[in-house]
Amino acid sequence: MTTIAIPQGMPQYDGVPRFDVEKVRADFPILGREVNGYPMVYLDSGNTSQKPRQVIDxxxxxxxxxxxxxxxxxxxxxxxxxxxxxxxxxxxxxxxxxxxxxxxxxxxxxxxxxxxxxxxxxxxxxxxxxxxxxxxxxxxxxxxxxxxxxxxxxxxxxxxxxxxxxxxxxxxxxxxxxxxxxxxxxxxxxxxxxxxxxxxxxxxxxxxxxxxxxxxxxxxxxxxxxxxxxxxxxxxxxxxxxxxxxxxxxxxxxxxxxxxxxxxxxxxxxxxxxxxxxxxxxxxxxxxxxxxxxxxxxxxxxxxxxxxxxxxxxxxALDMRAVQWHEKELTAYALDALATVPGLRLFGPNVPVGRGGTLSFALDGVHPHDVGQILDSVGVEVRVGHHCARPICQRYGVPAMTRASFYLYTTVEEVDALVRGLEQVRKVFD
Missing domain, CATH: 3.40.640.10 (Type I PLP-dependent aspartate aminotransferase-like (Major domain))
Incomplete structure (x- = not known):
């Protein structure tokens, strides 16, 4: 049977184990590919996560x-x-x-x-x-x-x-x-x-x-x-x-x-x-x-x-406490970063307490499908639509939303790439 090899000796901070996200990313072959000539930034893990080599093998x-x-x-x-x-x-x-x-x-x-x-x-x-x-x-x-x-x-x-x-x-x-x-x-x-x-x-x-x-x-x-x-x-x-x-x-x-x-x-x-x-x-x-x-x-x-x-x-082997902590820190960073985007309306809690790494939003005057297409043109993969949850879109009075969802392999640099991509969207529609 296959032996699952995971990097050991993870550091701990305040009693919570941490992992090296770059070492984790190396386990996921798809994360090394390009989309439209750009390094792929995969922010659709709420839809489906990527698979590490250990699972594939x-x-x-x-x-x-x-x-x-x-x-x-x-x-x-x-x-x-x-x-x-x-x-x-x-x-x-x-x-x-x-x-x-x-x-x-x-x-x-x-x-x-x-x-x-x-x-x-x-x-x-x-x-x-x-x-x-x-x-x-x-x-x-x-x-x-x-x-x-x-x-x-x-x-x-x-x-x-x-x-x-x-x-x-x-x-x-x-x-x-x-x-x-x-x-x-x-x-x-x-x-x-x-x-x-x-x-x-x-x-x-x-x-x-x-x-x-x-x-x-x-x-x-x-x-x-x-x-x-x-x-x-x-x-x-x-x-x-x-x-x-x-x-x-x-x-x-x-x-x-x-x-x-x-x-x-x-x-x-x-x-x-x-x-x-x-x-x-x-x-x-x-x-x-x-x-x-x-x-x-x-x-x-x-x-x-x-x-x-x-x-x-x-x-x-990674420890789910480490996964949770990684995403909590990433979500806090992303909430601050997205707050700098003009005309962006966030749906859901605007603080990292009592929330996970799924951020859905709308850009004033831009349909989510246009947001998704422009982001894809620069390699940023998000989901757009009603996310199989149409009643919550109706609750907030929008036909659809753009959603970025993080996971254990998501990095701060990828959040920055999302923000740069949204700036491109604003340039197209302003």
Whole structure:
């Protein structure tokens, strides 16, 4: 198997480990390329992160040397594939401090993970604590990604439940002033982003979870923008489910994670039927395997799981505290730098406290698509559009936004390149 080699001996400051960002960047082959004749400045990690050599090599070696199907063969290659797949599950469980690897369900992305929970609610037998009926309520927030809006809308259509949501303040924070009214005895599940993919806001957990517990509601977090960027401990969070995706945390596309408290997963009905998720099958009826197999019908994303396991190894060796600190310093620098750009309107918190390294903005008089094209012409890669979160664009009265999102390989010099690129945009449109 591939050995994940990470530079060791990282310095520490105030007890927080640090890493050499240039050494880290050397692990990412794509960061050495050019775009339109300029060194590529990749500021779209909130969309998808780049992949280090260690992940690429681990996936290549698995395909070349250990490619077999899992949980259905007694031959050597099949055994090796099963060990690699379940080994990745164990790594993910340890990474987020799950009680057992059996709490980790592999999906193809965070969207599917959220849908698994939503469809389990609609598949639940009457009388089950997962069953919904007319009059029940689901609570989300105005800043959600579409993947944490649409599944709940569809669930409400199927069951007659009602969808409600937290509003967002002008400063980009959740408005909790109506928490007790919004989360009430009719609420069955509260699902919201731990970190906003547009505003960068790190949302509170303890107050919302405490209120949900008072009324007997479940809590789910979309942690897609959290797990890649900061230490996440599901035990400390005290929620019931979280969802995240591999491709935003140095891993491949096609692999995501649903974590759920084991006793809840054991009670939830399956969503997809087929091979591997069954216990017994007859022509009359079937019984189902315990979790996580119950929710992993068919051949799973084996090579992708191996890649995710390698990504977890990489991030663990760097230390997520170091990743978080790097991004916090970078975000503070970027907030000050962007404040110098004339006509720039920042959406979300304008201080580095309680926010991550995702900065969305608009330039007066310039459509975000024009901003993105001009930045691309000088090698600066950002995302433009509504970022699969159209309601938050509507909240702030804009059709779209430009978003720069940072990660562990982003540098201060790249922030400077963004600012220079925005100055070019101003010259074109002034």
């Amino acid at each position: 681990a996936m290549r070696e698995h395909i070349e040397r250990h490619n077999g199907n899992v949980a259905r063969s007694v031959h050597q290659v099949g055994t090796e594939a099963t060990e690699a797949y379940e080994g990745a599950r164990a790594k993910v469980a340890q990474f987020i401090s799950a009680s057992t690897p059996d709490e980790i369900v592999f999906t193809k992305n965070a969207t599917e993970a959220i849908n698994v929970v939503a469809y389990a609610f609609s598949n639940a037998a009457p009388g089950s604590r997962f069953a919904l009926k007319p009059g029940d309520e689901i609570v989300i927030s105005e800043m959600e990604h579409h993947s944490n809006i649409v599944p709940w809308q569809l669930l409400c259509e199927r069951t007659g439940a009602k969808l409600r949501w937290f509003s967002v303040t002008d400063a980009g924070r959740l408005d909790l002033s109506s928490l007790e009214e919004l989360v009430n005895e009719r609420t069955k599940i509260v699902s919201y982003a731990l970190v906003s993919n547009v505003l960068g806001t790190i949302n509170p957990v303890s107050a919302i979870t405490a209120r949900a517990r008072e009324v007997g509601a479940f809590v789910m977090l979309d942690a897609s923008q959290a797990v890649p960027h900061m230490p996440v401990d599901v035990t400390d969070l005290g929620v019931d489910f979280i969802a995240f995706t591999g491709h935003k945390m140095c891993g491949p596309t096609g692999i995501g994670v649903l974590w759920g408290r084991h006793e809840l997963l054991a009670e939830m009905p399956p969503v997809l039927g087929g091979g591997s998720m069954i216990e017994t099958v007859s022509m009359e009826r079937s019984t189902f395997a315990p979790p996580p197999a119950r929710f992993e019908a068919g051949t799973p994303p084996i090579t992708e799981a191996v890649g995710l396991g390698a990504a977890v190894d990489y991030l663990t």
